[in-house]
Amino acid sequence: MARLSFAARLHGGAAALLLAVGLYWGLLAVPADAFQGEVQRIMYLHVPSVSTAYLAILVTFCASILYLWKRDLRIDAVAHSSAEIGVVFLGITLATGAIWGKPTWGVWWTWDARLTVTAIVFTMYVGYLMVRAFAEEPQAGARYGAVLAVLGLPAIILNHFAVQWWRTLHQPSSLIRPGGPSVAPVILWPLVFNIVAMLVLYSYFLLERVRLERIRHRAAESRLKRGRRG
Amino acid sequence: MGSWGFVGLAYGVASVALIGYLLFLKGRLRGAREEFAALEREGGRRTR
Amino acid sequence: MKGRRLKYLVAGGIVVAALVGMIYSGVKESVVYFYTPSELTQKKDSVEGKSLRVGGMVVDGSLKWDPQALLLTFQLTDGQGVVIVRHKGTAPDLFKEGAGAVVEGTWTRDGYFRSSNIMAKHSEEYKPPVHPETLESKKELFKSILKEGKP
Incomplete structure (x- = not known):
């Protein structure tokens, strides 16, 4: 029954393998930051999660624009799927950020600009999923969702610059900044590796989630055909 | 909780979230495939 | 259908209220954090x-x-x-x-x-200690604690 193609299995296996190597590299094979100590290792999880969430939001944004133009439900399936995975990674970002914040800053949470915008973006995409679940007619749900998803790009740009435009407890960006990353190579390499591993996992999730949408679509068509005949 | 305790907590929470999502996705895929197969079987019977 | 509608309206109301609350307090609080x-x-x-x-x-x-x-x-x-x-x-x-x-x-x-x-x-800089603790040195430390080969 659960007929998995060889390519999909290979894809999932590759994601698992990459994450396992990244886990070993980040947790054991590399020294922790001199100032923060061992808790800095949460970075190898927090930063890849937020990078993946940003990409997921960007994919939803692009697919939504394309949907509004082409009105093709297959494109909308990509937008909807990516948004759902984005919520998962945003949730992980918030959770690991809080767990990292407690031993370093001394608090699980504070309402500075970076954290506030991240919480707003997370709530926005939870809202997106609710709009999609609420809509009874697929085209209407896709349209409402797409209009919401257009806010995704300004939201992540705002979040990126939040730490520069306002005073925050969260430190400024370490990777994408003028003058290059402020991370020593021994810490930077496993970090980049873990980002890549998380993106491979995202692409696996996305393909499987789009596959689910396709099967549901075919089932709906089959039901429609049956209804017409009967 | 020591330094490694927080690291363990973070990796634990993330693992539960990712594996949980994977299982949720697989479960829905199985359900959708079964529903589709049942519909096709029924449809085939009717046309006969 | 009615129950489903109500459920989503309540949930939607909570999400919208949370958004408005966060944007309001966010503008008030995090602009001058x-x-x-x-x-x-x-x-x-x-x-x-x-x-x-x-x-x-x-x-x-x-x-x-x-x-x-x-x-x-x-x-x-x-x-x-x-x-x-x-x-x-x-x-x-x-x-x-x-x-x-x-x-x-x-x-x-x-x-x-x-x-x-x-x-x-803390700052956005990350760097290892001057004498990075490698896996090798961890093993050495472990050995020295266990005093391997000594009675």
């Missing part, structure tokens, strides 16, 4: 008794801990102004002299800031 010591010294009369945050660097040599009273005293600076801070209780591990900190509390009439919460602020 903390004041600098020089800003605070300029306007101390107008903010007296109000709860606010001050952020800066902990002045070297200013940190004093009174174990009897559980009182932590230190100075915060932004290079121009200096604010004296008193805090009941302990501080986060990364709170130290020469490092960044944001404190929550109120400015008092007696010329110091009464802190109820200390948050350590």
